[in-house]
Amino acid sequence: MGLNEYTIEQLRPLLKGGEVIPMDIIRDLGQAIEKDNQHALPLNTYVSFDIDHISKGIASFDNRETLLLGIPIAVKDIINVVGTKTTCASKILQDYVSPYDATAITYLRQNGGIPAGKLNMDEFAMGSTNENSAFGVVRNPYNREKIPGGSSGGAASAVAGGLAVAALGSDTGGSIRQPASMCAVFGIKPTYGRVSRYGLVAYASSFDQIGPVTKTVMDGALLLEAISGYDTKDSTSAEERTPRFSSNIGRAIKDVRIGVPEEYFGEGLDEEVRKNVEKGISILKDAGAIIKPIHLTYTKYAIATYYIIATAEASSNLARFEGIRYGTRFVDTEELIELYEENRSRGFGDEVKRRILLGTFTLSSGYYDAYYLKAQKARTLICEDFKGAFKEVDIIVTPVSPVPAWDIGKMVNDPLQMYLADVYTVPVNLAGLPAASVNCGKTSEGLPVGLQIIANHFREDEIFRTARIVEEVVR
Amino acid sequence: MKISKNTIRRVAALARLKLSEDEEKEIQIQLAKILDYMDILSELGLENVSPTAHTLGFTNKTRKDEIHESFAVEKVAEIAPQWKKDHIVVPRIV
Numbered sequence: 001m002g003l004n005e006y007t008i009e010q011l012r013p014l015l016k017g018g019e020v021i022p023m024d025i026i027r028d029l030g031q032a033i034e035k036d037n038q039h040a041l042p043l044n045t046y047v048s049f050d051i052d053h054i055s056k057g058i059a060s061f062d063n064r065e066t067l068l069l070g071i072p073i074a075v076k077d078i079i080n081v082v083g084t085k086t087t088c089a090s091k092i093l094q095d096y097v098s099p100y101d102a103t104a105i106t107y108l109r110q111n112g113g114i115p116a117g118k119l120n121m122d123e124f125a126m127g128s129t130n131e132n133s134a135f136g137v138v139r140n141p142y143n144r145e146k147i148p149g150g151s152s153g154g155a156a157s158a159v160a161g162g163l164a165v166a167a168l169g170s171d172t173g174g175s176i177r178q179p180a181s182m183c184a185v186f187g188i189k190p191t192y193g194r195v196s197r198y199g200l201v202a203y204a205s206s207f208d209q210i211g212p213v214t215k216t217v218m219d220g221a222l223l224l225e226a227i228s229g230y231d232t233k234d235s236t237s238a239e240e241r242t243p244r245f246s247s248n249i250g251r252a253i254k255d256v257r258i259g260v261p262e263e264y265f266g267e268g269l270d271e272e273v274r275k276n277v278e279k280g281i282s283i284l285k286d287a288g289a290i291i292k293p294i295h296l297t298y299t300k301y302a303i304a305t306y307y308i309i310a311t312a313e314a315s316s317n318l319a320r321f322e323g324i325r326y327g328t329r330f331v332d333t334e335e336l337i338e339l340y341e342e343n344r345s346r347g348f349g350d351e352v353k354r355r356i357l358l359g360t361f362t363l364s365s366g367y368y369d370a371y372y373l374k375a376q377k378a379r380t381l382i383c384e385d386f387k388g389a390f391k392e393v394d395i396i397v398t399p400v401s402p403v404p405a406w407d408i409g410k411m412v413n414d415p416l417q418m419y420l421a422d423v424y425t426v427p428v429n430l431a432g433l434p435a436a437s438v439n440c441g442k443t444s445e446g447l448p449v450g451l452q453i454i455a456n457h458f459r460e461d462e463i464f465r466t467a468r469i470v471e472e473v474v475r
Numbered sequence: 476m477k478i479s480k481n482t483i484r485r486v487a488a489l490a491r492l493k494l495s496e497d498e499e500k501e502i503q504i505q506l507a508k509i510l511d512y513m514d515i516l517s518e519l520g521l522e523n524v525s526p527t528a529h530t531l532g533f534t535n536k537t538r539k540d541e542i543h544e545s546f547a548v549e550k551v552a553e554i555a556p557q558w559k560k561d562h563i564v565v566p567r568i569v
Binding site for chain 1: 482483485486487489490491492493494498502505506508509510512513515516517518519521524525526527528529530531533535536538546550551553554555556557563565566567568
């Protein structure tokens with residue numbers, strides 16, 4: 001087994017004892033990526049994996065007392081790493097080289113992590129399939145004809161396929177949890193504000209969060225410890241202490257109250273997904289948790305609420321890409337407005353354009369009250385739904401995706417259908433809660449199914465110990 | 476919801492996007508379908524509900540008005556697709 005297949009937890013003692021050095025892991029990763037590129041259907045998880053650049057990062061590394069001890073961590077290509085390209089899988093940023101590190105990367109380095117390679121994704125994190133990348137589709141290691149999920153599809157596929165030890169993704173409406181579910185890896189979206197957004201290219205600022213995509217729950221806890229913390233450069237960063245998440249793993253869940261919302265098990269939920277999720281819930285029950293049926297009555301309004309707010313924020317955030325200050329200028333024109341239009345139209349892909357147009361429409365004069373304001377009010381109701389639920393329970397468990405990974409190309413022409421598949425993940429972002437996906441089984445076709453574990457604000461510790469119980473049994 | 480071609484053109488102009496004839500047609504159909512679905516929110520009684528922009532009730536954070544180190548001008552200029560003598564090149568605007 002190459003070192004690329006190891007977990008953070010397994011590598012730490014080896015690095016500490018000096019039996020392995022960071023460069024050994026990089027070498028094995030490089031070989032695994034190279035080998036996968038020879039496959040008839042490569043996973044295509046990386047936009048770039050520059051061994052020379054990564055080696056330079058390692059050369060200056062000599063600290064055996066840090067949390068991550070020089071372990072390479074792959075990074076979704078929407079997070080800035082100094083001196084490397086940050087393309088957001090978009091043509092408009094194909095030549096953009098970051099002049100700085102995102103704060104999550106600064107903290108990662110301080111804790112001994114080495115940013116290693118930039119991962120493929122849906123363009124600007126817009127998509128649930130990884131088909132919207134300017135650098136080609138990413139494939140699912142469990143079945144290469146299927147999508148890996150998205151938008152952090154490169155992260156989930158690389159970690160599942162042994163092409164990364166662990167990865168950092170980002171989650172705006174499910175972009176960590178849904179691909180983690182489809183690729184049988186662990187992925188957690190932290191509480192909004194837990195991890196600084198400085199240096200994460202903004203899609204929808206009131207939802208975006210960086211989070212770990214890992215092989216195990218323990219790795220997720222270690223990596224989240226490494227990147228969390230207050231940051232003066234992000235005005236929405238929370239002044240919260242970072243707990244030792246890893247020390248919660250292995251703690252019992254006896255008498256923990258777990259809510260199962262009826263609204264998440266209705267029409268549209270695939271039978272095999274349901275069975276696996278129910279199996280996950282029974283594991284928690286067997287471990288002594290108290291399972292309580294609950295209601296989240298506004299769930300059916302979440303998709304509309306989310307897509308109105310997210311696209312409105314996106315239309316504003318993506319206004320900065322105009323071929324002037326950064327990015328690629330495809331054409332020069334005599335006239336300024338024409339320059340914007342020509343470059344934006346050439347630089348953005350279809351889904352990004354669609355979301356910008358939708359967001360521009362709902363914010364435009366005459367429609368603001370009917371869409372944007374209404375959605376912000378509906379958001380209040382969805383937040384209150386969760387607030388009420390967390391008075392009765394400590395944890396909420398649900399499916400992550402109503403269906404397992406589908407065939408590449410199946411939904412490309414039906415954006416609304418694709419949006420609707422985010423029904424179980426977006427409410428969490430609307431409420432700013434932390435939530436994870438842990439594998440709870442596979443369908444008869446061998447496709448992974450994730451269990452979503454949601455906790456109250458800043459209670460990621462509850463998620464880790466609960467997820468670990470499921471992981472121990474399902475493995 | 477019916478969306479006219481003019482509305483699509485107006486929105487595209489606001490978004491600084493140039494759409495081909497085919498793109499206009501496609502977007503017209505897709506936006507109508509998506510916006511029809513969004514109408515589900517009309518079922519909700521929202522008169523007395525206040526809007527939420529941020530979930531954790533953050534307030535503005537200010538810092539002292541002190542000079543901090545920032546990016547060097549050359550560094551910023553280098554990122555721009557076209558630059559000359561520490562300045563970003565744009566078409567003539569006045």
